[in-house]
Amino acid sequence: MKAILVGLGGRGRYWLDQCRKQRDVNVVACVEPSAQNRERAVAQCALAERSIYRDLGAALAAVQADFVLDVTPPAIHEDIAMQTFAAGLHLLGEKPLSDDYQAAQRVVKAGTQAGVAHMITQNYRFNGLPRTTHRLLTEDLIGQVGQLDVSLYVNWADSPGSHYVTEPYMFLTDMGIHHFDMMRYTLGQDPVSAHALTWNLPWGWHQGDAAQMILFRFANGVVATHRGIGCTVGHVPAGHNGEWRYEGPHGTLTWEGFDLYHTHSHRADPKIRQQIPLDDDGGQDQNPVLREFVAAIEEGRTPECNAADNLKSMAMVFAAVKSAIEGREVSIDEL
Numbered sequence: 659m660k661a662i663l664v665g666l667g668g669r670g671r672y673w674l675d676q677c678r679k680q681r682d683v684n685v686v687a688c689v690e691p692s693a694q695n696r697e698r699a700v701a702q703c704a705l706a707e708r709s710i711y712r713d714l715g716a717a718l719a720a721v722q723a724d725f726v727l728d729v730t731p732p733a734i735h736e737d738i739a740m741q742t743f744a745a746g747l748h749l750l751g752e753k754p755l756s757d758d759y760q761a762a763q764r765v766v767k768a769g770t771q772a773g774v775a776h777m778i779t780q781n782y783r784f785n786g787l788p789r790t791t792h793r794l795l796t797e798d799l800i801g802q803v804g805q806l807d808v809s810l811y812v813n814w815a816d817s818p819g820s821h822y823v824t825e826p827y828m829f830l831t832d833m834g835i836h837h838f839d840m841m842r843y844t845l846g847q848d849p850v851s852a853h854a855l856t857w858n859l860p861w862g863w864h865q866g867d868a869a870q871m872i873l874f875r876f877a878n879g880v881v882a883t884h885r886g887i888g889c890t891v892g893h894v895p896a897g898h899n900g901e902w903r904y905e906g907p908h909g910t911l912t913w914e915g916f917d918l919y920h921t922h923s924h925r926a927d928p929k930i931r932q933q934i935p936l937d938d939d940g941g942q943d944q945n946p947v948l949r950e951f952v953a954a955i956e957e958g959r960t961p962e963c964n965a966a967d968n969l970k971s972m973a974m975v976f977a978a979v980k981s982a983i984e985g986r987e988v989s990i991d992e993l
């Protein structure tokens with residue numbers, strides 16, 4: 659399958675490497691408007707200068723491809739998506755779908771009308787912890803979950819000048835989207851509202867708020883909290899995964915560091931404190947997101963993390979931002 663890779667920044671160079679490892683994917687062209695980033699990609703990634711175009715239109719006119727892999731900043735995603743759909747190509751787009759909810763809706767509609775596969779790279783949910791948790795909750799191990807609490811303490815995005823530090827609410831939008839998507843995925847439920855408080859700590863390096871407390875209410879009554887600081891310079895207990903705690907009538911499922919535990923300790927019942935081995939994640943020699951995208955196209959089915967589904971995770975982001983700005987609980991229906 660032939661791909662055009664758009665954007666050769668930090669993440670774009672990562673995706674070039676992932677595509678090269680994928681047996682059935684061949685990157686036939688790249689797109690990068692910045693001369694500095696083109697030179698860096700040529701020097702570091704063994705790319706031929708002539709295979710890098712200045713804009714997507716020029717690449718589409720010059721090469722035959724099956725899909726576009728968009729690794730540009732969020733504000734550019736709509737433009738890349740519309741050009742891709744107009745050319746009739748499939749699209750694998752980096753998260754977040756957009757930095758604007760109405761733009762995200764337009765993109766999803768255009769992809770559906772074009773009849774192409776359109777997937778968003780919510781890679782976190784493909785890891786062993788969320789995969790195994792999703793299975794155990796589906797199997798009812800702890801009964802109907804009543805509450806989910808997530809805490810995330812990270813030293814996040816500290817490169818000076820990048821959009822991660824100059825744009826508002828980036829910790830909530832760019833990092834939070836992974837966690838909100840994993841909430842929906844593991845619970846198998848969609849939220850109905852968000853209530854958020856955000857602030858910044860005096861030593862933080864982000865211009866936007868990088869600390870938050872968000873409460874989501876889900877359709878079946880589950881309450882989920884997301885407590886995070888993106889500018890800690892201290893202990894980071896669980897990387898970018900954070901620590902998760904699912905409360906049910908038959909105990910808890912907890913993510914402790916990178917391990918999963920089932921605990922039940924009520925005096926009326928036998929005590930359980932058991933580490934649960936993580937399900938096989940299919941091996942990491944092939945990127946699981948890329949593998950799912952290619953398989954869905956080959957099998958003529960809708961991929962997991964398709965853009966229409968991703969819009970529901972995006973709704974959590976935009977409801978939380980609106981709530982933080984307006985200082986009130988915001989219903990998803992208001993967006």
Ligand SMILES: NC(=O)c1ccc[n+]([C@@H]2O[C@H](COP(=O)([O-])OP(=O)(O)OC[C@H]3O[C@@H](n4cnc5c(N)ncnc54)[C@H](O)[C@@H]3O)[C@@H](O)[C@H]2O)c1
Pocket residue numbers: 664665666667668669670689690691692695713714729730731732734752753754779780781821832
């Ligand atoms: N899934 C993950 O875990 C993960 C991790 C990091 C980044 N990301 C996402 O990847 C995307 C890119 O992030 P990044 O850190 O590489 O950003 P970056 O700013 O380092 O790179 C973006 C690149 O896109 C190029 N670009 C800008 N406009 C363009 C256009 N019109 N056409 C072609 N190229 C254009 C820029 O010149 C730059 O080289 C973002 O959406 C980000 O959220 C995802």
